[in-house]
């Protein structure tokens with residue numbers, strides 16, 4: 326089965342073709358980062374308009390890169406939520422219209438299921454069941470995955486998502502938008518012994534997270550020490566986040582008795598986190614699985630893949646379309 330995937334939940338227009346026999350045939354990503362940079366964050370209306378401008382030309386291009394005609398497509402997967410409503414509607418309208426015109430099934434994919442399954446696009450994918458840490462700009466979750474569609478949430482953030490905390494702290498340090506990668510880069514130059522930020526909720530049992538306090542801690546430290554301390558603040562912030570995520574992942578593995586951990590979503594690109602999780606994995610005798618770096622952040626390939634699995638299982642989204650700004654996994 327060949328599935329065309331469309332991702333438009335936020336500020337990336339992602340399109341891809343996944344073939345259940347041959348794997349990923351093509352994928353293209355257009356980032357709107359430059360469009361939103363001046364505003365310090367994603368402007369929903371600008372995001373929707375840009376998806377409208379880019380989506381059809383990108384779909385033509387991805388089909389041509391895959392060496393396919395649109396009639397060769399067996400199904401269409403689009404992100405149905407969670408995300409920005411106007412942005413989601415662009416992908417849903419185009420995806421469903423194309424499916425209707427071609428007489429093929431369409432399926433709305435949960436954006437976080439896309440992230441969750443993205444390491445399955447890599448060589449040596451994890452077997453089911455596994456634990457997953459999903460860390461993006463909008464979500465922070467620990468999940469047990471028994472099979473596709475069978476997810477049990479072990480814990481999630483009670484306030485800011487971890488990517489959101491990175492972006493807000495980066496904004497405070499005047500690192501631009503999106504700030505996560507810039508903050509991670511600055512942290513490399515920081516002195517790890519100058520400041521110590523708290524590790525939120527580690528003193529309590531359970532697998533929930535809370536990251537909004539760290540941004541306040543960063544604000545107060547910046548206020549007391551000035552911008553000359555920016556790299557040391559970035560380092561203290563990142564160390565606190567990485568420690569917290571690592572401890573909770575260890576707990577999740579111990580609690581579930583599983584020895585496979587998937588880490589996905591934009592923040593899974595963070596190298597300091599990967600290093601610390603690697604050491605934890607060795608101690609716990611657990612294998613850790615990531616998407617390739619390009620698929621840590623939003624992309625069409627993960628939507629094409631997740632949609633293909635659901636369509637192969639006989640599911641489809643019935644006609645008429647709705648998208649969801651919020652949608653539990």
Ligand code: KG4
Nearest residue numbers: 461462463488505506591592594595622623
């Ligand atoms: O998964 P994603 O592309 O979009 C959402 O579904 O939200 O994740 C984007 C988030 C942003 O908050 C971005 O700052 C963060 O991932 N991010 C990083 C890194 N690369 C992306 N955070 C920390 N370190 C990175 N290297």
Ligand code: ZN
Nearest residue numbers: 440461622623
């Ligand atoms: Zn995402």
